[in-house]
Amino acid sequence: MNRLMKRLAWGSATLLASLLLLSAPAAAQDALDTGDTAWMLSSTALVLLMTIPGLALFYGGMIRKKNVLTTTAQCFAIAGLSSVLWMVAGYSLAFSDGGGLNMFVGGLGNLFLGGVAVDSMSGTIPETVFVTFQMTFAIITPALIVGAFVERMKFSALLWFAGLWMLIVYAPITHWVWGGGILADRGALDFAGGLVVHLNAGVAGLVACIVLGKRTGYGTENMAPHNLVLSLIGASLLWVGWFGFNAGSALAAGTGAGMAMLVTQIATAAASLAWMSTEWIVSKKPSVLGLISGAVAGLVAITPASGFVDPMGALLLGIIAGVVCYIASVSLKHAFGYDDSLDVWGIHGVGGAVGAILTGIFAVEAIGGTPGVLEGNFGQLWTQIEGVIATILYCGVVSFILLKVVDMIVGLRVTRDIEVEGLDINLHGETVHD
């Protein structure tokens, strides 16, 4: 073949090859990243540990011995109940396309996890992993509420309320923030659930403790924690597990997760020291309960901010959260007189709201993609406040309705005799023997 023909042949072959490549279908999804997947599998386990036994022990140690099994049972039972309901409808309502209603809730496209196959992808991780990771959030959120009405709620009522609440309050609010709904649309920043999990649970807790009323003997009887060692163990499991909660919300094993883990640690430590210091000044003695409560307050407040702030912001956020949540739990509660027994509103509600608002202030564009007030974006503060208000209103109203409905179905509160004798023996037929 002469030179010209050769060139033409090569040229055509190259052209043909290029055309074939360009016309090949574009990749329908990201390739699976084993590093991201491994981290997310681990995070899922860490977050489950936060509820069982983290939260169970944290709460269990703080109430009277005659009710410890009940409280831990409620957390454990919700783990089972929420898992099943998440599989049935929760995931679909939170994360699938809601069609015309997509601003407010997902659809039924993933009912019974239909459409989630072994090789379905969610970003760089299998969708199955995403489903389970989010399931652990759907478990801990209703479990948090338990702390507001310990020692007086019927087990049947708790199961009804937790189940309905997860589907009707938790799933929609999740959709608003993480499922492509209205708050996401408006640019609200909530990395790991300051609104979705903590403010949500906090508001429900406040409403519930007011609807159920105070414990019999509140204010006169000794209701001291029966074993703070359990609470400390629980708080420690919460702290460590929270790395899965916050750093895992990066949905990837990378720089975002790294920064999220770092700021989580800083804010938590700062908040614990801040609560401890405040208490030391006010009550003259720094308590163990204060140390661990401060830490949890910091964990709550950094949750929405964990993917958006830098270490300096986290430090300030932690200090503010420690002091504000101390005031909410110690002063405000006694001033208003509601029996939010384990300070679900004081720590999770107030901490979540404070954290969400401070996210709007401390957000760093280079970290999470959106600047906050300190970088000149004043609008973000209002967007965050909007998210807080929307969550409070929807959760508050619907939680109230659900409680009234459950009250009609099974009755919310145990009888006075059962309450005085103790829930463990009366509701579960078991006691803790020394």
Added chain:
Amino acid sequence: MKLITAIIKPFKLDEVREGLSALGVQGMTVSEIKGYGRQKGHTEIYRGAEYAVSFLPKIKLEIAVTSELADSVIEAITSKAKTGQIGDGKIFVTSLEKVVRIRTGEADGDAL
């Protein structure tokens, strides 16, 4: 025979036991109890909720002795359990009608 019931501060138990061993007392029953007299309790604060705890932990000793030994036992307990601070405790002496050793069936003086 006398039953001597002594309520003492918990950390004094070992000293009292040694003192009584030296007298030849060969057994006693010990219970962990709570109580108060002139010693006031303390206040605990949990997240701003104050609880006045009036009952303080104490140890109760019950010792069965012959009437002859009673006074020495009282003297031993008093000297070993005393700190001089409020809350040292009290000793009650009651008459014991009958004592039986379960293993052998021995009674009264032989059972002490």
